[in-house]
Structures are given as C-alpha cells and as structure tokens.
Amino acid sequence: MQRVRVVLSHASHPGNIGATARAMKTMGFSRLVLVNPKIFPDPQATAMAAGADDVLVAAEICSSLQEALSGTVLALALTARRRELATAPLWARAGAAEIAQVAGAAEVALVFGNETSGLSNDELAQCGRWAMIQANPECSSLNLAAAVQVMCYELRLAMQDAAAPPPVAGAGASATHEEVEGLLTHFEASAVASGFLDPEWPGRLMLRLRRLFARSGLEKEEVSILRGLLASFRQPTGKRHGGTSSAERSEGAD
Amino acid sequence: MQRVRVVLSHASHPGNIGATARAMKTMGFSRLVLVNPKIFPDPQATAMAAGADDVLVAAEICSSLQEALSGTVLALALTARRRELATAPLWARAGAAEIAQVAGAAEVALVFGNETSGLSNDELAQCGRWAMIQANPECSSLNLAAAVQVMCYELRLAMQDAAAPPPVAGAGASATHEEVEGLLTHFEASAVASGFLDPEWPGRLMLRLRRLFARSGLEKEEVSILRGLLASFRQPTGKRHGGTSSAERSEGAD
Numbered sequence: 001m002q003r004v005r006v007v008l009s010h011a012s013h014p015g016n017i018g019a020t021a022r023a024m025k026t027m028g029f030s031r032l033v034l035v036n037p038k039i040f041p042d043p044q045a046t047a048m049a050a051g052a053d054d055v056l057v058a059a060e061i062c063s064s065l066q067e068a069l070s071g072t073v074l075a076l077a078l079t080a081r082r083r084e085l086a087t088a089p090l091w092a093r094a095g096a097a098e099i100a101q102v103a104g105a106a107e108v109a110l111v112f113g114n115e116t117s118g119l120s121n122d123e124l125a126q127c128g129r130w131a132m133i134q135a136n137p138e139c140s141s142l143n144l145a146a147a148v149q150v151m152c153y154e155l156r157l158a159m160q161d162a163a164a165p166p167p168v169a170g171a172g173a174s175a176t177h178e179e180v181e182g183l184l185t186h187f188e189a190s191a192v193a194s195g196f197l198d199p200e201w202p203g204r205l206m207l208r209l210r211r212l213f214a215r216s217g218l219e220k221e222e223v224s225i226l227r228g229l230l231a232s233f234r235q236p237t238g239k240r241h242g243g244t245s246s247a248e249r250s251e252g253a254d
Numbered sequence: 255m256q257r258v259r260v261v262l263s264h265a266s267h268p269g270n271i272g273a274t275a276r277a278m279k280t281m282g283f284s285r286l287v288l289v290n291p292k293i294f295p296d297p298q299a300t301a302m303a304a305g306a307d308d309v310l311v312a313a314e315i316c317s318s319l320q321e322a323l324s325g326t327v328l329a330l331a332l333t334a335r336r337r338e339l340a341t342a343p344l345w346a347r348a349g350a351a352e353i354a355q356v357a358g359a360a361e362v363a364l365v366f367g368n369e370t371s372g373l374s375n376d377e378l379a380q381c382g383r384w385a386m387i388q389a390n391p392e393c394s395s396l397n398l399a400a401a402v403q404v405m406c407y408e409l410r411l412a413m414q415d416a417a418a419p420p421p422v423a424g425a426g427a428s429a430t431h432e433e434v435e436g437l438l439t440h441f442e443a444s445a446v447a448s449g450f451l452d453p454e455w456p457g458r459l460m461l462r463l464r465r466l467f468a469r470s471g472l473e474k475e476e477v478s479i480l481r482g483l484l485a486s487f488r489q490p491t492g493k494r495h496g497g498t499s500s501a502e503r504s505e506g507a508d
Contacts (some may be wrong), residue, residue, distance in 0.1 A: 019397060019400070022396075022397060022400075023396070023397070023400055025390060025393045026389045026390055026393050026394060026395065026396050026400075027389060027390060028389075028390040048397075050395075050397070051393055051395075052393065093411075133407065134407070134410060134411060134414070135280045135281060135282075135410075136279060136280055136281060136282040136410075139279045139280050139305055139306065140280060141280065141304075141305075142276075142277070142280045142403065143273060143276060143277070143302075143304070143399075143403075145397075145400065146273070146276075146277055146280075146399065146400055146403040149396065149397075149400040149403055149404060150403060150404060150407050153387065153388070153404050156388060156389075156390075157347075157388060160388075187483075190483075190487065191483055191486065194483070194486035194487050195486055196482060196483050196486035196487075205479065208475070208476065208479055209479070212470060212472070212476050215470060215471070216466060216469060216470040217469065218466070221462070222462065222466050225459065225462055225463070228450060229441075229444075229445055229448070229450050232445070232448035232449055232450035233444065233448050233450075233487035233488075234487075
C-alpha cells in the first residue's frame with residue numbers, strides 16, 4: 001500500500017483535499033500528492049481530514065502531473081466524462097484489479113482531476129489506463145472525495161484478492177514514467193529531424209504516441225531497443241555506428 | 255431502484271445530508287429518509303447536494319427508525335464498530351447483493367447512524383442484516399456520506415446483473431493482424447537499412463517488437479502514424495512526403 005499514491009490535480013476546494021485524506025486513510029493508503037492545489041494548507045482541509053491529519057501533513061505538492069508521477073510504472077486516471085482520443089475505459093473495479101497487480105512490485109498512482117473540469121487531455125495522456133465509476137448516466141459526477149473513497153475501497157479489496165498474481169514468464173522490469181518520457185522526447189526529436197513533424201504545426205502526433213506507449217506498459221529493455229532504433233535512423237550514412245549505448249549494440253546482435 | 259430507501263438516523267451535520275443526497279443520485283437512488291436530523295433543511299445541505307437538490311426536497315422526515323422502515327421487508331444497517339448481541343456481519347458487497355435480490359420485488363432500506371455514535375442497539379435490532387465496509391482497522395470510520403457513496407455504488411453494481419463494458423468514445427478501430435504484421439515488416443526493413451539489425455544475426459529484436467505491439471492493442475491510425483514515421487526516417491534528405499502514402503511508397507521500394 002506504500003506503493004500507491006493518490007494524486008489530485010488542481011483541486012479547488014480544500015475541504016475536498018481533507019476529505020480525500022480521510023477517505024485514503026480509512027482504506028489504508030497514506031501517500032497523497034497534490035498538483036497545484038488552489039488553496040492548501042487550509043483549516044477546512046484539516047477539519048475534513050478528521051483523524052487523517054497525518055496524511056495531509058505528509059502530502060507532497062508538485063507543479064505538474066509529470067512530476068507527481070515520477071517513479072510510477074502505471075497510473076490510472078479517473079474520469080466521469082467520455083473523452084476523445086481515449087482508449088477504452090475500464091470500470092473502476094477492473095481498473096483497481098490491474099493497479100493492485102502492478103502495485104505488488106512497483107509504484108502506481110490513482111489520478112483525479114479538478115472538481116469542475118476533470119483532467120486535461122494532456123494529463124490523461126500521461127496515464128496508462130483510465131477508469132470510470134459506474135454511475136447514473138443522468139448524474140454521473142461524484143464529489144471528488146467520494147470518488148477517491150470508492151476507488152480506494154475497490155483498490156483495498158483488489159489488493160486483498162491480488163495476493164497471488166499469475167506468474168509472468170519473460171516479462172522484464174517496467175519502465176518508469178521518466179524513461180517513457182525520455183523515449184517520447186527522443187521520438188519527437190527524430191520526427192522533427194526527419195521532417196515528419198513540423199514543430200510549427202505539431203498536431204496531435206506526440207499525444208497519439210504518448211497514449212500508445214502509456215497503454216503499452218513499456219519495459220525498460222523495450223525503451224532501450226526503441227531508442228537504439230531511433231538513434232540508428234539518425235545516422236546519415238545508413239551505417240550503424242553503435243554510438244548511443246552498449247545496450248543497443250548487444251540487442252542488435254543478440 | 256424506487257424500492258430502495260436510504261435512511262439517515264440522527265444525522266448531525268447538514269453538509270453530510272446534502273452530500274448523501276448527491277452520493278445517492280450519482281448511483282441512481284432518490285428516496286432519502288431522515289430520522290430526527292439535527293439541522294434540516296439548511297443551506298449547507300443544499301450546497302453539498304450540488305445537482306441533487308431534488309432528492310433533498312423530496313426527503314421524508316420521520317421521528318423514529320420504526321416509522322422510517324415502514325413497508326420495508328429488509329433493512330441493512332451499516333456500522334463501523336463490532337457490536338455485542340449482533341449477528342455475524344456481512345461485508346458491504348455481500349450485503350448489497352442480498353439487498354439487491356430482495357429489491358427485485360419488495361421495499362428495502364440502507365440504514366446509517368449518527369456521525370459520532372452510529373446506530374443505537376435498539377435501532378440495529380430493527381434491521382434484518384448488518385454490514386461493514388472493509389476498512390483499515392486502525393482508522394475504520396468513513397465519513398457518513400462517503401459510506402453512503404460506497405454502499406450505493408455496491409448496490410448499483412449488485413442490481414445490474416452483468417454490466418456491459420463501458421462504451422468507447424474516441425478509441426479508433428483496431429488494427430488487423432495483417433496491418434500489425436505490415437508494421438513489423440516495415441520496422442524490420444528500416445532496422446536493417448539503418449544498420450541496427452544485422453540480417454545475419456537477427457537476435458530477438460523482432461520478437462521483442464512483436465510482443466510489444468501485440469500487447470499494445472494497436473489501432474489502425476497508430477499503425478499509419480508509426481509507418482509514416484519509419485518512412486520519414488528513410489528519406490535521405492529529411493524531407494516529408496506526407497503520411498500513409500509515403501509509407502507505402504517506401505515500403506514498395508524496399
């Protein structure tokens with residue numbers, strides 16, 4: 001449960017931050033990360049936290065979701081609205097089951113957006129999965145802390161169930177958020193250099209790639225392979241110079 | 255869902271009554287019954303109800319739990335504490351399943367006690383079942399409205415026998431097996447041309463890429479983007495010839 005962080009992006013109401021801390025603690029979670037909270041700390045947050053002041057006191061404050069997700073290998077974004085450019089959403093229970101399995105060995109995050117506007121498309125694209133809480137279609141927007149309560153409850157139950165995840169043969173270590181970001185930056189530089197991407201009119205290319213790789217659950221070695229490939233494409237002579245790393249060299253010659 | 259009533263006994267904080275109304279409505283429930291609320295109606299209740307004022311306006315007010323349960327055939331009491339003289343508690347999910355079955359043909363109630371003291375033993379004795387929400391044993395007391403949210407969520411799911419998968423907005427059509435194969439062939443040709451892959455010693459590069467893309471669930475458009483990128487990397491001049499057609503051109507010339 002130490003490997004689970006709850007991220008609130010741009011929360012408006014300090015009362016919701018406090019109620020979130022309480023919701024987390026009742027389900028056994030303690031790592032709260034706040035991305036640009038509008039008002040925090042605040043007496044209202046403390047009042048709503050009830051017995052969970054320790055969670056509030058230990059909360060980390062970040063200036064971007066990027067920073068908040070640092071070190072995670074899987075983030076589950078919660079949203080009440082259907083989005084464009086989105087992969088198929090999971091229902092909350094299935095999302096919790098996936099997060100629970102990954103949390104057995106690596107850092108994960110549950111990500112919640114602003115009370116009014118939710119998560120931006122840019123923020124959503126940084127999350128490998130997204131989930132919806134089954135709700136009344138005519139009134140589907142739960143209070144922020146209530147949504148945290150439901151998800152933390154589902155995750156607590158899923159973590160009890162996930163005692164013995166199916167053994168995976170051949171799966172390597174997951175890439176961290178930063179490693180995936182490094183790959184995306186590399187892709188972007190290569191696409192600009194090749195003329196495929198016009199930096200003046202970038203369109204949605206990088207968003208699409210980000211979404212694809214977030215969904216793929218990249219492994220460290222896969223990031224190395226793809227970066228090795230990209231590096232090789234930049235060689236003007238079409239010859240391999242093996243410049244970037246020995247990882248890439250050994251991969252080619254495996 | 256009309257057969258389900260949510261009963262709050264001796265609620266202290268009007269904000270919790272409003273938040274309860276919202277929690278109910280988001281899960282499709284509308285019948286709220288208040289037993290001796292301390293303060294109601296109240297502007298704080300209305301503020302916390304957000305879009306669920308209609309539930310508040312229609313709330314019934316009773317002077318005893320007896321009266322509140324009139325006409326029901328099964329009531330499920332929620333409590334965070336273990337009690338003497340109580341039958342074995344159900345976990346919330348099992349309690350919801352039982353209530354859902356009965357609600358198919360008769361009136362039922364979910365019963366919640368006061369924020370501080372919970373339900374009295376007398377009140378508990380009027381309920382046919384009681385349930386606990388699985389929680390952190392060191393901090394097991396959910397906020398009242400948060401507990402209502404979790405129970406109404408469990409009941410909504412229990413009442414939908416088998417939930418259909420969430421409809422997908424924005425996700426594109428999946429790539430066919432052949433399209434993914436075409437992408438892999440393109441990757442291979444590019445890697446050979448760039449010198450990254452030695453055809454004499456191919457190693458496991460293609461196996462790794464195949465595995466990655468199989469896992470990703472590629473969409474048609476993503477295949478086009480990646481092939482466009484690969485094609486652009488092959489242009490010696492670094493000029494862009496435009497998406498898919500250039501991919502096809504360079505593929506044909508391989």
